[in-house]
Amino acid sequence: MxxxxxASEGGMPHNKALAIGLIGAIICLYLTYVNxxxxxxxxSFFGGLAAVLALWWGTDTVKHLCSYGLGxxxxxxxxxxxxxxxxxxxxxSKLSAMGFISTPLIIPIGTVIIAAILGIIIxxxxxxxxNMNIPVLMVSLAELCMVGAIIIMGLTAMATGSFVFADLVSxxxxxxxxxxxxxxxxxxxxxxxxxxxxxxALGVQHAFNACLGPNESQDRTLMLAAECGFLSMxxxxxxxxxxxxxxxxILSFIISVIGWVYTYRKYFELSKxxxxxxxxxxxxxxxxx
Amino acid sequence: xxxxxxxxxxxxxxxPVGIVVGIILLIAALAAMYVISPGFAxxxxxxxxxxxxxxxxxxxxxxxxxxxxxxxxxxxxxxxVTMLAAGAGLAGLFGGAWAAExxxxxxxxxxxxxxxxxxxxxxxxxxxxYVWGMGVPAASGKVAKDPITGDTFEAYKSQGTExxxxxFISYVGGVIGGCLGGLGGTLIYVELLGVYEEFLPISxxxxxxxxxxxxxxxxxxxxxxxxxxxxVIAAYNITGTIEGPHxxxxxxxxxxIMGCAVASAICGLLAIIMAVM
Amino acid sequence: xEELLFGIGISAIAGALATVSGAAEDTESDIGSQGDPxxxxxxAPQMGYIHRIFSKAISGEPPAYGLWITLGAGLAWALMAxxxxxxxxxxxxxxxxxxxxxxxxxxxxxGRTASLAKFEQPVYIDVIKSVTTVTMAHAFVAIFTCVTxxxxxxxALGHPFPLPLMGLVWGIAxxxxxxxxxxxxxxxxxxxxxxxxxAGVPISASGNIVRYAEAGQRSSLDNGWFTSKLGGPASxxxxxxIVFLELWRTIFFEEFAGGWGAVIAGxxxxxxxxxxxxxxxxxxxxxxxxxTEEKTEEAA
Numbered sequence: 001m002x003x004x005x006x007a008s009e010g011g012m013p014h015n016k017a018l019a020i021g022l023i024g025a026i027i028c029l030y031l032t033y034v035n036x037x038x039x040x041x042x043x044s045f046f047g048g049l050a051a052v053l054a055l056w057w058g059t060d061t062v063k064h065l066c067s068y069g070l071g072x073x074x075x076x077x078x079x080x081x082x083x084x085x086x087x088x089x090x091x092x093s094k095l096s097a098m099g100f101i102s103t104p105l106i107i108p109i110g111t112v113i114i115a116a117i118l119g120i121i122i123x124x125x126x127x128x129x130x131n132m133n134i135p136v137l138m139v140s141l142a143e144l145c146m147v148g149a150i151i152i153m154g155l156t157a158m159a160t161g162s163f164v165f166a167d168l169v170s171x172x173x174x175x176x177x178x179x180x181x182x183x184x185x186x187x188x189x190x191x192x193x194x195x196x197x198x199x200x201a202l203g204v205q206h207a208f209n210a211c212l213g214p215n216e217s218q219d220r221t222l223m224l225a226a227e228c229g230f231l232s233m234x235x236x237x238x239x240x241x242x243x244x245x246x247x248x249x250i251l252s253f254i255i256s257v258i259g260w261v262y263t264y265r266k267y268f269e270l271s272k273x274x275x276x277x278x279x280x281x282x283x284x285x286x287x288x289x
Numbered sequence: 290x291x292x293x294x295x296x297x298x299x300x301x302x303x304x305p306v307g308i309v310v311g312i313i314l315l316i317a318a319l320a321a322m323y324v325i326s327p328g329f330a331x332x333x334x335x336x337x338x339x340x341x342x343x344x345x346x347x348x349x350x351x352x353x354x355x356x357x358x359x360x361x362x363x364x365x366x367x368x369x370v371t372m373l374a375a376g377a378g379l380a381g382l383f384g385g386a387w388a389a390e391x392x393x394x395x396x397x398x399x400x401x402x403x404x405x406x407x408x409x410x411x412x413x414x415x416x417x418x419y420v421w422g423m424g425v426p427a428a429s430g431k432v433a434k435d436p437i438t439g440d441t442f443e444a445y446k447s448q449g450t451e452x453x454x455x456x457f458i459s460y461v462g463g464v465i466g467g468c469l470g471g472l473g474g475t476l477i478y479v480e481l482l483g484v485y486e487e488f489l490p491i492s493x494x495x496x497x498x499x500x501x502x503x504x505x506x507x508x509x510x511x512x513x514x515x516x517x518x519x520x521v522i523a524a525y526n527i528t529g530t531i532e533g534p535h536x537x538x539x540x541x542x543x544x545x546i547m548g549c550a551v552a553s554a555i556c557g558l559l560a561i562i563m564a565v566m
Numbered sequence: 567x568e569e570l571l572f573g574i575g576i577s578a579i580a581g582a583l584a585t586v587s588g589a590a591e592d593t594e595s596d597i598g599s600q601g602d603p604x605x606x607x608x609x610a611p612q613m614g615y616i617h618r619i620f621s622k623a624i625s626g627e628p629p630a631y632g633l634w635i636t637l638g639a640g641l642a643w644a645l646m647a648x649x650x651x652x653x654x655x656x657x658x659x660x661x662x663x664x665x666x667x668x669x670x671x672x673x674x675x676x677g678r679t680a681s682l683a684k685f686e687q688p689v690y691i692d693v694i695k696s697v698t699t700v701t702m703a704h705a706f707v708a709i710f711t712c713v714t715x716x717x718x719x720x721x722a723l724g725h726p727f728p729l730p731l732m733g734l735v736w737g738i739a740x741x742x743x744x745x746x747x748x749x750x751x752x753x754x755x756x757x758x759x760x761x762x763x764x765a766g767v768p769i770s771a772s773g774n775i776v777r778y779a780e781a782g783q784r785s786s787l788d789n790g791w792f793t794s795k796l797g798g799p800a801s802x803x804x805x806x807x808i809v810f811l812e813l814w815r816t817i818f819f820e821e822f823a824g825g826w827g828a829v830i831a832g833x834x835x836x837x838x839x840x841x842x843x844x845x846x847x848x849x850x851x852x853x854x855x856x857x858t859e860e861k862t863e864e865a866a
Contacts, residue, residue, distance in 0.1 A: 072369070072521070072524045072525060072527075073369060073625075074625070075372075079371060079375075079520075079521055079629065083513070083514040083515065083516075084556065085514075086514040087511055090510075091560070094563050097492065099566070114559065118559065122518065122522070122555075125522060125548040125552050126522060129544055129547050129551065130525050130544055130548045131303060131304060183502045184728070185647055186503065188503050188506045189503045189506050190506065190643055190647070191506035191730045191731040193730075194640065194730040194731045194733070194734040195636050197510060197513070197636075198633040199637070201632075202625060202632075202670075206624060206673075209624075209674075210623050210624070210673055211677035211678070213608075213681025213684075214682070215683040224673055227669075227673065235641065238662060240644075242643075242644040242648050264669070267673060267676070268676070271676040271680040272689075274681070275676075275679065275683055275688065276683035276684075276685075276686050277689070281692040282688075282690065284777060284778075285686070287616065355602060356602040356603075356753075357769075359602040359603045359753030359754065360606065360750075360758065360772070361754045361765070361767055362766050367746065367749035367750050368742060368745040372626055372627075372629060372741065372742055373746060375738050376628055376738050376743065377742070379736075379738050380808065383725070384816065386725070386726055387725050389726070391825035395828075395829065399829060399832075402833060402836070403812055403832070405832070406808070406835060409835070410811070411747065412839075413846075414743075414746075415747055416843055418800050419750060420849070421796075422751045422797065422800070423751065423754050423755055423766075425766055425854070426851045427851075438844070443858075444856035444859070445851065445857060447764075447765035447766045448857075449766075449771075450767070452766075457847055460840065464836060505726050505728070509731045510731065513734060513735075
């Protein structure tokens with residue numbers, strides 16, 4: 001006997017969350033490209049903000065999808081989102097090197113389009129071939145694939161200051177004061193993308209998975225999604241010390257900590273608002289008594 | 290995985306639209322690959338699809354009971370189907386990647402045995418806990434007799450449950466599932482690694498030696514990603530729990546194979562295009 | 567020969583680290599009440615049983631440990647890249663990963679419990695204060711040992727995977743092994759301690775978990791004390807055996823028959839485990855006996 005997944009009705013319409021998340025995240029991704037014109041990659045943290053927006057939107061999608069009952073629990077949605085998203089993101093990051101359009105400005109929008117197509121196909125497979133018969137499945141998996149690709153691209157841009165494939169594979173090590181080219185110390189050569197992958201996979205499902213229940217409320221769930229995003233940003237900003245300048249990494253770190261403290265406190269307040277009672281060191285309240 | 294939620298179950302069989310569009314997508318992906326780069330990259334894509342099929346098929350063998358199994362209310366391993374399969378498959382991937390330099394056959398066999406060994410140990414310890422921690426013998430809820438050993442189950446079920454423990458058929462199913470998962474994951478990894486080692490030095494303009502860590506990193510993370518996509522599609526097909534190859538739900542596997550083939554074809558196409566173009 | 571001895575030594579250390587890691591992982595998840603048994607903690611208030619058990623609903627253990635270990639490994643990798651000492655890097659990486667784990671744990675408890683307001687389940691804020699730190703401590707042991715094990719595999723045994731990818735692979739395997747082995751013991755024997763030993767929990771009893779202790783009210787901390795008697799060690803042995811045998815068969819037998827030796831050794835190991843499992847199953851059937859009169863073939 002298990003608990004039914006229940007979610008609240010009402011609140012912000014899903015399409016509004018989609019629009020804010022998608023457009024905001026793409027704008028943030030483009031802002032990281034300003035790094036190319038700066039002496040230091042100071043705009044890296046915008047990549048993290050793109051990931052936060054994508055998580056925020058993705059959480060609403062997961063909620064929308066999982067209220068139908070997939071039979072496999074909420075976390076699988078995060079896994080399929082990031083599993084397909086990472087492929088779309090890697091292909092997208094190489095778009096500028098393929099000879100069609102040489103400007104890296106194609107990358108963010110191109111990645112989102114590739115992810116949407118891949119997501120629609122996977123959604124079609126789940127809905128029609130595996131025969132799940134869930135009306136929102138196709139659209140939701142397309143959204144989740146886009147969310148996954150944007151999260152990985154955003155956090156990648158935050159860690160390395162760039163989302164261009166050529167920058168992700170070049171690394172250098174300092175050996176007795178001499179800088180040497182070494183691909184093993186690059187972002188993809190060290191497979192740091194695995195960290196970003198798992199941060200996204202857990203982040204995108206955690207907020208709804210943690211808040212589901214009869215008294216789930218949208219603003220609290222979405223606040224938790226933002227909190228997960230900023231928490232992921234903190235860890236990525238620490239990793240970014242290995243790739244970007246000290247000042248940029250510190251800037252990313254400070255912004256993530258501020259964002260995290262704010263959202264975490266806010267989440268506590270909202271939980272206090274929604275909770276039946278807020279007790280400290282009190283015994284079990286028996287209903288009959 | 291907290292197996293919350295009832296599960297809609299979905300319809301039986303495949304829809305005609307699904308089959309037709311699925312086959313069209315499959316052929317389109319292969320054709321696109323053939324046009325872009327016939328030869329090595331094309332055979333790799335075919336083998337990547339085979340790898341995806343094996344994963345999707347293998348997931349159906351893994352006996353997973355979900356939340357009720359943790360209370361001894363239903364047989365199987367008390368965890369989520371996607372992640373148990375992923376655990377076994379990735380343990381296999383570890384073995385396969387290690388043996389990759391010893392040749393194609395050894396790598397695949399190493400991956401399969403790695404996954405199978407992981408499941409063999411896990412299922413054994415699960416039974417140890419069931420027998421000596423909880424004091425329950427194995428009893429299947431779906432069939433009256435174990436197809437391998439011929440044990441009867443009806444009399445060994447405790448009151449008010451659908452059976453419990455891990456019957457021998459489920460154990461064998463777990464090992465087969467682990468082997469297939471490890472084999473499929475390793476096949477995807479080895480093929481992608483081959484493609485990246487072949488084409489990335491050209492497109493990046495770097496030496497093969499410098500590209501190797503990149504090729505390993507990208508092939509590894511994409512193999513993990515594709516593994517999870519295929520495992521989740523198979524898990525959607527199972528809708529939650531399955532006892533193993535004797536479970537009636539096992540008969541649903543053709544549509545998961547179809548789904549995994551199409552998903553692997555598209556994912557594999559994108560992953561190979563990345564290196565080839 | 568020397569290389570072989572070195573390899574065997576590293577396998578032994580990796581196996582030992584994995585054993586500690588598995589045991590700590592399961593104890594941590596039982597204290598926090600994660601994974602499948604948590605569905606009962608979630609269900610109890612609906613059935614009218616208000617409780618003071620932690621509810622760490624962070625997906626299942628495999629994805630959660632996939633993240634903690636990958637994060638620890640990735641942070642350690644990044645710190646080593648800026649020339650930190652490996653030991654310090656692994657410790658710092660694990661510590662930051664544990665911080666993330668702790669934050670996830672608190673938000674999961676608050677989220678699930680606040681969403682149960684309809685069933686009059688209050689949020690006991692002192693539960694967060696007292697239990698989170700204990701789960702974090704156990705998680706640190708699990709993460710640190712597992713990341714160290716991955717580091718040894720990469721740097722001492724020369725596995726081609728980079729450290730973060732290795733962390734992802736073994737993190738998910740750790741969670742899968744630990745949750746599979748440890749969950750039933752916590753779910754049945756601890757949560758339903760009032761039910762008879764030697765039987766599954768009847769479906770009608772779902773949600774009626776034990777909420778009071780010998781004296782006072784059950785705290786999740788006691789769950790760790792209980793499950794570390796069997797569930798934890800069993801998970802540890804499970805993960806330790808997986809890691810040790812996987813490395814041992816490769817290092818010891820890979821020389822033979824162009825790599826096929828390791829495969830044959832693996833097949834033999836699987837067969838041995840299969841025979842042991844069958845023995846245990848038959849032993850249980852004989853010892854515990856049929857619960858009801860068995861219908862004979864003739865009667866049927």
